[in-house]
Amino acid sequence: QVQLADSGGGLVQAGGSLRLSCAASGIAVNYYTMGWFRQAPGKERVFVAGVNWHDDITDYADSVKGRFTISVDFAKNTVYLQMNSLKTEDTAIYYCAASRAILVRQWAEYHYWGQGTQVTVSS
Numbered sequence: 001q002v003q004l005a006d007s008g009g010g011l012v013q014a015g016g017s018l019r020l021s022c023a024a025s026g027i028a029v030n031y032y033t034m035g036w037f038r039q040a041p042g043k044e045r046v047f048v049a050g051v052n053w054h055d056d057i058t059d060y061a062d063s064v065k066g067r068f069t070i071s072v073d074f075a076k077n078t079v080y081l082q083m084n085s086l087k088t089e090d091t092a093i094y095y096c097a098a099s100r101a102i103l104v105r106q107w108a109e110y111h112y113w114g115q116g117t118q119v120t121v122s123s
Helices: none
Strands: 003-007 010-013 018-025 033-039 045-052 057-060 068-073 078-083 092-099 117-122
Touching: 003 092, 018 033, 018 092, 018 117, 033 068, 033 078, 045 068, 045 078, 057 068
Parallel strands: 010 117
Antiparallel strands: 003 018, 018 078, 033 045, 033 092, 045 057, 068 078, 092 117
């Protein structure tokens, strides 16, 4: 059974940092495309960042490029999203996801999802 346990969200002031974690079980993250998505109230779920380690490909949404970094600890089978210089518009529920496809941005291409972790950035 595949499980993605995402965590690390919280309340932070604008300009601050948070690191989200996604602990995977039932799959090996180095053989999947791992992505982070976010969904703000009343808005669609959108792609934030993704990585395919096997093909050495990373991708970031323009809105987070240069501020967010996706990384992995293979020994822990855990993917991270380091978020720096946070802005109020980054407030959302963040979801970790896994896909068998080569790096894609469409949420429908992702087969497994975490439960989500709330990130709130105050001004």
